[in-house]
Amino acid sequence: MSERAWAFETRQIHAGAIVDAEAGARVTPIYQSAGYVFDSFDDGAERFAGRSAQRAYSRNDNPTNVVAAQRIADLEGGIDGVLVASGQAAIAAALAALAQAGDHVLTTDRLYEGTREMMRGVLRRQGIAFEAVALGADEETWIAAVRPETRAIYAESIANPLGEVADLALLGRVSRRTGVPLVVDNTVATPFLCRPFEHGAAVVIHSTSKWLSGHGSVIGGAVVDGGTFDWSAAPERFPHLHTARPHGAPSFAERFGRAAYVAYLRSVVVLEQGPSFPATSAFLLLHGIETLSLRMERHVANALAVATALRSHPAVARLHYPGVDDGQAAVVARLLPDGAGSIVSIELAGGVEAARAFLDGLRLVSQMTHIGDVRTLAIHSGSTIHGKLEEAERRELGITPGLVRISVGLERAEDIVADLVQALEGVPA
Ligand SMILES: *Cc1c(COP(=O)(O)O)cnc(C)c1O
Numbered sequence: 336m337s338e339r340a341w342a343f344e345t346r347q348i349h350a351g352a353i354v355d356a357e358a359g360a361r362v363t364p365i366y367q368s369a370g371y372v373f374d375s376f377d378d379g380a381e382r383f384a385g386r387s388a389q390r391a392y393s394r395n396d397n398p399t400n401v402v403a404a405q406r407i408a409d410l411e412g413g414i415d416g417v418l419v420a421s422g423q424a425a426i427a428a429a430l431a432a433l434a435q436a437g438d439h440v441l442t443t444d445r446l447y448e449g450t451r452e453m454m455r456g457v458l459r460r461q462g463i464a465f466e467a468v469a470l471g472a473d474e475e476t477w478i479a480a481v482r483p484e485t486r487a488i489y490a491e492s493i494a495n496p497l498g499e500v501a502d503l504a505l506l507g508r509v510s511r512r513t514g515v516p517l518v519v520d521n522t523v524a525t526p527f528l529c530r531p532f533e534h535g536a537a538v539v540i541h542s543t544s545k546w547l548s549g550h551g552s553v554i555g556g557a558v559v560d561g562g563t564f565d566w567s568a569a570p571e572r573f574p575h576l577h578t579a580r581p582h583g584a585p586s587f588a589e590r591f592g593r594a595a596y597v598a599y600l601r602s603v604v605v606l607e608q609g610p611s612f613p614a615t616s617a618f619l620l621l622h623g624i625e626t627l628s629l630r631m632e633r634h635v636a637n638a639l640a641v642a643t644a645l646r647s648h649p650a651v652a653r654l655h656y657p658g659v660d661d662g663q664a665a666v667v668a669r670l671l672p673d674g675a676g677s678i679v680s681i682e683l684a685g686g687v688e689a690a691r692a693f694l695d696g697l698r699l700v701s702q703m704t705h706i707g708d709v710r711t712l713a714i715h716s717g718s719t720i721h722g723k724l725e726e727a728e729r730r731e732l733g734i735t736p737g738l739v740r741i742s743v744g745l746e747r748a749e750d751i752v753a754d755l756v757q758a759l760e761g762v763p764a
Contacts, residue, residue: 343410343526343527343628344628346406346409346410347406347410347527347624347625347626347627347628348625350405350406350409350410351401351402351403351404351405351406351408351409352402352406353398353402363399363402363403363618363621364399364618365399365614365615365617365618366393366397366398366399366614367614367615368393368397369392369393370391370392370393371389371390371391371392374389379391384582384584385584385602393611393614394605394606394609394611395417395601395602395605395606395609395611396601397612397614397617398614399614399617399618399621400418400612400614400617402617402621403418403543403557403617403620403621403624404416404417404418404557404559406621406624407526407541407543407547407557407559407624408559408560410526410527410624410627411521411526411530411531411532411539411559411561412526412530412532412533412561413532413539413559413560413561413562414560414561414562414593414594414597415559415560415562415594415597416557416558416559416560416597417557417558417597417600417601417605418543418555418556418557418612418617418620419555419556419557419558419605419610419611419612420554420555420556420610420611420612421542421544421554421555421556421610422449422520422522422540422541422542422543422544422545422554422555422556423449423450423453423542423556424556424610425540425541425542425556425557425558426450426453426520426540426556427453427457427458427608427610428556428558428600428604428605428608428610429518429538429540429558429600430458430463430487430489430518431604431608432558432575432596432599432600432603432604433486433487433516433518433538433573433596434463434486434487435462435463435575436461436462436463437462437484438462438463438464438484438485438486439463439464439465439466439482439484439485439486440454440463440464440465440466440485440486440487440488440489441465441466441467441468441477441480441481441485441487441488441489441515442454442465442466442467442468442488442489442490443467443468443469443470443489443490443491443494443499443501444467444468444469444470444732445470445491445494445497445499445501445732445733446467446489446491446494446495446520447491447494447495447496447520447522448720448721448732449720450491450520452723466480468480470490470494470499470501471502473505474505474508474509477505477506477509478509478512478513481509481513481515485513485515486515486516486572486573487515487516487517487518487538488506488509488510488515488516488517488518489518489519489520490503490506490517490518490519490520491519491520491521491522491523492519492520492521492523492524492529492531492670493523493524493529493657493671493675493676493678494523495522495523495678495706495740496655496678496680496716496720496734496738496740497655497680497733498523498655498656498657498661498663498675498676498678498679498680499657499663500657500663500666500667500670500671500675501519502666502670503517503519503529503531503534503535503536503670504534504535504669504670506534506535506536507534507535507536508535510535510536510537511535514568514569514572516537516538516564517531517535517536517537517538518536518537518538518539518540519531519536519538519539519540520539520540520541520542521539521540521541522540522541522542522545522546522707523545523546523676523678523706523707524671524675524676525546525547525627525631525676526539526627527627527628527631527673528631528635528671528673528674528675528676529670529671531561532561532563534670535563536561536563537560537561537563537564537596538558538559538560538561538564538596539558539559539561540556540557540558540559541556541557541559542555542556543555543556543557543620544556544705544707545705545706545707545708546627546630546631546634546677546706546707547620547623547624547627547707548619548620548623548624548707549623549626549627549630549707549708549709550619550622550623550708550709551705551707551708551709551710552619553613553615553616553619553620554616555612555616555617555620556612558597558600559597560594560596560597560600562593562594563593564593564596565593566588566593566595566596567588570588573588575587575599575603576588576595576596576599587599630709630745631673631674631677632673632674633745634674634676634677634743634744634745635673635674635675635676635677636748637677637743637744637745637746637748637751638656638674638675638676638677638678638679638743639656639659639674640748640749640751640752641679641741641743641748641751641752641755642654642656642659642679644752644755644756645679645681645755645756645759646659646660648756648759649684649764650683650684650685650689650693650759650762650764651681651682651683651684651759652682652683652684652737653681653682654679654680654681654682655679655680655681655682656675656678656679656680657671657675657676658671658675677707677742677743677744678706678740678741678742678743679741679743680716680738680739680740680741681737681738681739681741682735682737682738682739683737683738683739683762684737684764685737685762685763685764686735686736686737687715687717687718687736687737688763689737689762689763690715690717690736690737690738690739691715692758692761692762692763693739693758693759693761693762694713694714694715694739694758696757696758696759696760696761696762697713697754697755697758698754698757698758699711699746699750699751699754700712700713700741700751700754700755700758701713702714704719704720705742706740706742707742708742708744709744709745709746710744710745710746711741711742711743711744711746711751711754712741712742712744713739713740713741713742714739714740715738715739716734716738716739716740717729717734717735717736717738721734741755
């Protein structure tokens with residue numbers, strides 16, 4: 336084969352794929368096995384010491400999962416990836432491999448509520464401090480917020496649910512100037528629309544439950560290492576990558592260099608904490624990824640159709656879709672030239688009562704928490720995902736009483752729009 340660089344559409348089908356050695360199966364099989372037989376006594380010891388290319392146990396190493404993780408890493412332009420049990424588990428694992436008690440993490444002030452909840456909950460209790468900087472802050476404001484103990488800058492390429500776009504190029508420059516790795520949750524954009532490593536990210540996170548799978552049948556998460564960050568530039572910041580391993584084995588930085596982070600993630604964090612990804616889920620995830628580009632093109636077209644139909648509807652006080660009437664057109668053109676995803680959120684002028692009438696009036700669209708499905712889904716944020724917050728906190732986050740998030744699916748655009756519009760007709764003025 337020549338050295339031709341295959342296009343995204345080709346790699347989403349072939350990257351990382353293996354032909355099963357036993358039967359020659361073309362589709363990556365489900366290796367539904369807890370463990371792998373050692374060749375001998377000595378081979379077992381070699382596998383446990385990480386000195387053998389052969390695997391030991393499916394908790395952190397399963398062949399089906401490795402194919403799916405390598406495919407996601409390839410599409411993102413990273414060097415390697417690890418699958419974990421959910422998007423939440425991906426965030427927890429990614430941060431566990433960077434920060435420890437006493438450390439500090441900077442985030443944008445617009446994040447998926449599950450992420451915020453974990454950062455303000457379990458992770459803060461474990462001693463990691465989180466501090467939010469306004470998404471639109473300038474470079475010097477970000478630089479000034481970095482402390483000696485800052486171990487990550489954390490952002491979502493397209494924030495869930497209001498579609499604020501993080502200026503990844505700016506955050507990439509902050510990362511380069513401060514030596515603090517940039518971690519990007521790229522769930523809503525997907526690597527088809529945005530590749531954060533091209534803008535200076537060190538680590539990319541996914542909830543694979545969403546568009547990467549696309550069919551809404553499995554929960555999962557992925558962490559991808561860009562191989563771009565120099566973990567040895569300031570070894571005192573990442574001591575776990577630089578201390579010698581048991582029995583005098585070299586440190587992760589010595590042994591794996593630029594891949595030290597993903598090696599630590601797989602062979603320490605996932606091994607010790609055990610957020611394993613089922614091989615059956617990896618099989619389904621792979622089937623989703625194979626059609627990612629086709630689905631994203633249609634998701635974007637359908638989302639634009641919904642945004643166009645609803646932006647001037649009298650019951651809609653405000654519509655959120657990146658680049659549509661929101662002052663984000665320039666950053667969207669720079670970072671998301673092929674489209675800005677398929678979450679459209681609307682603020683109903685009539686508040687909670689309008690949201691209730693609208694959601695209860697839907698016939699085709701499902702009321703459900705989840706995004707990135709082939710089906711169009713809608714949810715009232717204030718009473719569900721953001722339901723535990725005080726009203727003032729919700730307001731600060733832009734979660735107004737009439738806010739409804741719509742994850743635009745792959746049905747015929749006219750049918751989606753017709754259902755949304757007929758439900759709006761029943762909304763009290
Ligand atoms: C859903 C979601 C998560 C969490 O993923 P799960 O697979 O549900 O655990 C994380 N980040 C974003 C942006 C999400 O939309």
